Structures are given as C-alpha cells and as structure tokens.
Amino acid sequence: MPSWKLVSGLCIGFFGSLVAVAGVGYAMVGVPNEENAAALSQNNVYYWADGSQMVAAGSGQNRQNVTIDRIPKAMQWAVISAENKSFYQDRGVDPMGIARALANMARGGDTQGGSTITQQFVKNTYLSQEQSLSRKFKEMFISIKVGTKLTKGEILQGYLNTSYYGRGAYGIQAAAQAYYGKEAKDLKPSECAFLAALLKGPTYYDPAGNEGIDKTATRDANTKRSKDRWGWILEQMHNDKRITDKQYQDAIKKYPMPQDRKASKGMTGQIGYLVDTAKKYVLNHSNISEKQFDLGGYQIKTTFKKANVEALAKAVKKVEKEKLDPKNRELDKHVQFGAASVKPKDGAIVALYGGAGYENGHFNNNADTSGVPVGSTWKPFVLAAAMEYGTYRSDGPLSPLSKYNGNDRLKVRNNDGSYVLKKDNTPFFQKNESDKAWGYISLRKAMEQSVNTPFVQLGMDVGMRNVRDVAEKSGILDASFATLNPSFALGTSTPSAIRMADAYATFAASGKQAAPYSVTSVKFNGREIEGFDKPRITQAMPENVANNVTETLENVIQNGTGKNALALGRTVAGKTGTTDENKSAWFVGYTQQLSTSVAMFREDPKSAKLLSMNGTAGEKSIHGGDTPTQVWTEYMKAALKGETDLGFPDAEKIGEIQDELGAPSPKPTPSVEPSETVTESPSPTPTESSSPSPSPSDTCGFFGCENDGGAQNGGNTGNGGTDGGVSPEPTPTDTNLDGGNTRGNGNGGIFGGPEG
Numbered sequence: 001m002p003s004w005k006l007v008s009g010l011c012i013g014f015f016g017s018l019v020a021v022a023g024v025g026y027a028m029v030g031v032p033n034e035e036n037a038a039a040l041s042q043n044n045v046y047y048w049a050d051g052s053q054m055v056a057a058g059s060g061q062n063r064q065n066v067t068i069d070r071i072p073k074a075m076q077w078a079v080i081s082a083e084n085k086s087f088y089q090d091r092g093v094d095p096m097g098i099a100r101a102l103a104n105m106a107r108g109g110d111t112q113g114g115s116t117i118t119q120q121f122v123k124n125t126y127l128s129q130e131q132s133l134s135r136k137f138k139e140m141f142i143s144i145k146v147g148t149k150l151t152k153g154e155i156l157q158g159y160l161n162t163s164y165y166g167r168g169a170y171g172i173q174a175a176a177q178a179y180y181g182k183e184a185k186d187l188k189p190s191e192c193a194f195l196a197a198l199l200k201g202p203t204y205y206d207p208a209g210n211e212g213i214d215k216t217a218t219r220d221a222n223t224k225r226s227k228d229r230w231g232w233i234l235e236q237m238h239n240d241k242r243i244t245d246k247q248y249q250d251a252i253k254k255y256p257m258p259q260d261r262k263a264s265k266g267m268t269g270q271i272g273y274l275v276d277t278a279k280k281y282v283l284n285h286s287n288i289s290e291k292q293f294d295l296g297g298y299q300i301k302t303t304f305k306k307a308n309v310e311a312l313a314k315a316v317k318k319v320e321k322e323k324l325d326p327k328n329r330e331l332d333k334h335v336q337f338g339a340a341s342v343k344p345k346d347g348a349i350v351a352l353y354g355g356a357g358y359e360n361g362h363f364n365n366n367a368d369t370s371g372v373p374v375g376s377t378w379k380p381f382v383l384a385a386a387m388e389y390g391t392y393r394s395d396g397p398l399s400p401l402s403k404y405n406g407n408d409r410l411k412v413r414n415n416d417g418s419y420v421l422k423k424d425n426t427p428f429f430q431k432n433e434s435d436k437a438w439g440y441i442s443l444r445k446a447m448e449q450s451v452n453t454p455f456v457q458l459g460m461d462v463g464m465r466n467v468r469d470v471a472e473k474s475g476i477l478d479a480s481f482a483t484l485n486p487s488f489a490l491g492t493s494t495p496s497a498i499r500m501a502d503a504y505a506t507f508a509a510s511g512k513q514a515a516p517y518s519v520t521s522v523k524f525n526g527r528e529i530e531g532f533d534k535p536r537i538t539q540a541m542p543e544n545v546a547n548n549v550t551e552t553l554e555n556v557i558q559n560g561t562g563k564n565a566l567a568l569g570r571t572v573a574g575k576t577g578t579t580d581e582n583k584s585a586w587f588v589g590y591t592q593q594l595s596t597s598v599a600m601f602r603e604d605p606k607s608a609k610l611l612s613m614n615g616t617a618g619e620k621s622i623h624g625g626d627t628p629t630q631v632w633t634e635y636m637k638a639a640l641k642g643e644t645d646l647g648f649p650d651a652e653k654i655g656e657i658q659d660e661l662g663a664p665s666p667k668p669t670p671s672v673e674p675s676e677t678v679t680e681s682p683s684p685t686p687t688e689s690s691s692p693s694p695s696p697s698d699t700c701g702f703f704g705c706e707n708d709g710g711a712q713n714g715g716n717t718g719n720g721g722t723d724g725g726v727s728p729e730p731t732p733t734d735t736n737l738d739g740g741n742t743r744g745n746g747n748g749g750i751f752g753g754p755e756g
Helices: 004-028 034-040 073-083 095-106 117-124 133-149 152-162 172-180 189-198 219-239 245-252 271-284 290-294 306-323 375-389 443-449 452-462 464-474 486-490 497-508 543-559 563-568 627-639
Strands: 043-047 053-058 298-302 335-342 349-353 403-405 440-442 519-524 527-529 573-578 584-590 595-603
Touching (some): 043 271, 053 271, 073 117, 073 219, 117 133, 172 189, 219 245, 271 290, 271 298, 271 519, 306 627, 349 497, 349 627, 375 443, 375 452, 375 573, 375 584, 452 464, 452 486, 464 486, 464 497, 497 543, 497 573, 497 584, 563 627, 573 627, 595 627
Parallel strands (some): 043 298
Antiparallel strands (some): 335 349, 335 595, 403 440
C-alpha cells in the first residue's frame, strides 16, 4: 500500500496542476467584444449557373450595435426572466450546465449550450459555432473572465447585440427593424417579449413560418409556439416583478403580430425566391445552421440560368397583362402563379417563378410552396402504376387501351365488389366536370379528355398505395401526399411546382429520376465545402412504362385538353389539371430537354386559404389547358429557342387489355362457311377500303385509332389479317369500342385493326 504521504503528494500535485492549467487558460483568453463580432459578419454571394454574380446578401448589411441605454428595460428584463433569472447575482458560469455539456460530449452527444447569459454571449462570439471539448473549456475560461472584467450591463448589451433573431437579423436593433420596422428604443413591453421568444429558435418561433428549413415550422405551428412562449415570458416578468400589474394587463391583451418579411437590398423580382431556394438547399444538404449561414462568408453557385428565369417571369407577366384586370375585376385579385423548370436526366432547376417579388410584399415562394392541389396532372401516376403493377384482376401490366366507364356520377367499387361508402354509409359517387355520357372508353381516351371516373376506379383497382409508390419514386415528397381515398387518384396531393416538374422529368427521361437541386458548389471564404455533388440518378420505373406514359401524354397535346401547347411547334407531352371549386389549375409538360410546371391559384392574403377562380379573367372557370398552358408555351418558346426537336423514344406495346369489371364483352361470332353471310358485323368486301378514315373525333396514334381494333385484338397482316376486329353490339353509351376476335381486316395501327 502506498504511504499517506505519497497519496497526499499526488493529490496535491494533481489539484495543483489543475489550478495551474486553469490559471494559464484564464490568462491566455481575451474578453469578447460585440464590435469585433459585427466586423466579422459578411454577406453571402450567390452566382448564376454560368458563374456570374447574381446577388450579395446576408448579415453584413443587417447589423448595428446599440448601447444599453438604447435598449428598453422591458427587453432586458424579458431576456433575464426567460433565460437567466439569477443574472445579476451569478458569476457568469453555470458549473452544472458545463458539467452536463462536457459529459454529453464525452459520450458523443449534443453539447447543451451554456445556460447563463454570460456564457451565451461568449458563445455568440464564436462565429464557427464549433462543438468540441477544447472550445467548451475555452468558453468556460472566457465566461469566468468576462464575469470579472465586464459589468453586467456590458454583458447584457453584448448578448443582445450578438444574438440571432431570424430573418437575417443579428442584434436587437436589426431585429426591431426586421419585425416591427422601428428603433429598438421604441419597442413596447409586449414586443420585447415577442423578440425574447425568438431567442429560443427563430426557425420555430417566427409566425411567418420557415417550412423550407423544417416542414414542421408552418405559419400556424410557429404562431402557436410564439404566442405560448410570449405569454409565458410576460407572465415570468410579472412574477419577477419586472413589470407592474397594469403593464402586464396591457401587454397580455393582444399578441403583437409582427409585420411580414421585407425585401432587403438586391432581393427584388425573382432574386429573392432564387436565393430562398438555394439557401434552403444548402441548409438541407449540410451541417450548416441557419445562424451560421446568415453570418455570411459563403459563396453559392446555383443551377439557375438568368435567361431562363427572365423568360419565365416575362411569360407570366405577359399572360397576366392580357387576361387579368385586378383593378376593375374583383375576381382577378389575389391571383398567383408558381412555376419551375427542371432538366430531365439531371435534376437541375434552371428557372422558377415564385411570385410578384419581395418588393411587392409577396414573400412566399410559389414555386416551392405546398397546399395547392395538382388536380388531374396526377393521373399519369395512376396510369403508370397500372402499367407497372397491373390491377387486382390482371395477371400483369395493364394496357392503356383497357376500357373503363367514363360516365358521370359513378359509384366506386372496392376490390371485393362492394361500393366505397361515405361516412354516412351511403355510396360514394365520383363526378366528372361534365355530365357527358362517355360510356366505356380506353384509359388513353380518358387521359386525353381528362375524364375523372375511369381513373378513380383504376386507382382503386391498382391500389392507391401503388399509385403513391410510383409518385414517390418519381420525385414527389412524402409530406405532400393526401389521404389514400378514392379522390387521391385525382390529385388531392399538394406537391410544389418544383417537384411536379421534376416528377414529369422522370417520364421525359424514360423512367430515370434525379432529385431536383439548385446548388452546384458552396465555398466558405473560398474553401470548398463537400456534399454538393449532383444527385444520384435512379431508375424510378421501367423504361417502357415511362415511354408509354409519354406516348399517352403526347396524345393529350395533339387531341385533348392540352391542345394549346401545340403552339410551341415541337414534340411535347403534358397534362392539364383543374381542381374542385376551381381553386387551382395546372399544366405540366416536357420535352427531352426541359420539364416545366405552371400552377395558377387564388389565395386569401390574410388566411392563406385558396379561393375559387370561377369568374377569374372573365371566364366561367379557369382550366389548366388555358392560362397555365399559355404561360408554359410562352416560356418554352424562349427556353428552347435554337434547340433541336428530339422527339421522344418509341414506346413498345405494354400490358394486356383488361377492361373494368362490368364492361360489356364482345360477342363471339359463330363459325360460318364462306358462302354464309355474317349479319352481326359484316366484314368489308375486298374492293372496299380496308379501314375507313377516322372521323375528326377519332384519336389515332401509336396504338392505331380509338375506333380500331386496338393493339390486343387488331389485325397483324394487312387486308384480310387473321386476327381482325369485330365490334360488339353497341349500346347507347358504348363508344369507341375495341374489336373482338373474329376474322376481319387488319391495317389499323402498328398493332391495331379497324372495327369489323
């Protein structure tokens, strides 16, 4: 056993060493100064895709220190009551808080930052926000030294001048300007409590919301969090006797809702939305915090092409000028557009339109917003799911020539044959936009004319989870999906314009999917930051499934609701979309070079709720094939000028024709001798034209004409083909029926034969 002298000596030596280390550490650190921190803050510089500078923005232009006598007492007490009640009594260091932080770091956990105002002031001066044991020790020594060298007033002043309040505002003076448009000295007690609440985390306590940084930071959620903490802080101030009973009653009467975000220098036109998009991308793809980022010093190269951005804004303005008159027509007020343009097989966002501009008080980025249902632009995902997975009745992929009932107000069936019921246990009826009796029509025709009932029943037959799976693999985010009920097939989900353009780019790229991105490189003070490589390309769906969707959507442009896009004068595919009560209208279309989505909607500026567009632009209703398609066409003309028309890859025959349960089946014709006459559906004589010319309403394409026998049952060998089509007995609602199985003429489409 060692002697007591040895043990005592070792203990004394150990503690002496600790004292010596502490003394050296204390002597070596300096006292922080908020002036130094302000001098180090910089702007962030954003660049266009070609490397030219877009804008410089950040805290370098939004920071101004003020002395303690210009900071209201209510602001000082709000922070003390909320964060450090013992501020005027403690020595500036919380030993237990430091011990917890060191223990957590030793275990690899979070540091749980300093709990005193002094420690937080010290932490604010470390612009790198590095989390390490050495930094934590250094912070402790500095805090101790600050507590002995600076007065409490100087410490509190430094803390309030170096704290981050969100909206790029560092310091109480910048915060007062950003949220209330006034000097810090003029803040009311109620406003002081609001600003003190922001120090808990502006991302989650700014009522304007920060969904781009965190989807849970919505306007409503943030407002509730802010109100709760604001009220709690006022209560603490009152309990601590920092405000009188009357001051408390006056302050608690009304929540001091701050003004909305303001445009800072250079953030006009579309620049604000481009910077907003790029900033969100950087924060979501790195470990950089918003606080760090807003301190500045970053150089961000984006994917945005200046010419494309200007062309898209010009297209919106042109159509707005031609169609909208908000000064003289009430229903033209509050109309919004959002648009985005993405490169297929790459994911680069080359352009977006976010709204009227920060300078006009519009701070929500309409290209990256959620809450606007996409309507019938969702139907291609339903068709893609049917061609990839088939239905519960098919053995494999379903052909787009399969027929479904297109009549209005149809009862929707579950897979067991029972009807889908509403909450009151009555059958659910699906409506179309019109009451036209379409009868049983092919899915291709239903897509062409955007008939709802076939796709709702198809979605039920395929399984809405499969539809969701296809949409998600195509690029739609999980957070934007609606409830998986029958209406899910009709676009009740609310993805952004960016995500819709990117998802359709998957069709354009024959099923190859690349997540949308807006930043190609990030540097901090000239040093490259890793993690900004191009997104990985995946095969989201079988190549031929995507190509068949494209062939179907080409037909929408050529013969259906998207005909206005023919003005582009090149091969395109796309889909229109209009929602219930005409609250939004979409057009999403693409070539092999670009996929672009355009959304149009009306929004109540106070509640942010969507309003009906019935009567807007003097029209009974707004459709995706009208105004949104016009914006799309104007932009794409400019964006694709000089580009080659690449067309699309050929689609190969896919799936089996499996008509909806209940569809009439063709009646087989009995075998007859050559001399007998077929009276049910006679074949044309050899001298007759082997296939009558289709009427203007017929739709012809890769699969032949809609009135022809079609890919599955059509003829193979020209006149007198062995598998030609015979039409079944017509009914009043049966139109455009495919052929049967008996002998007839067979020179319809590549696979299709004419009607018998």
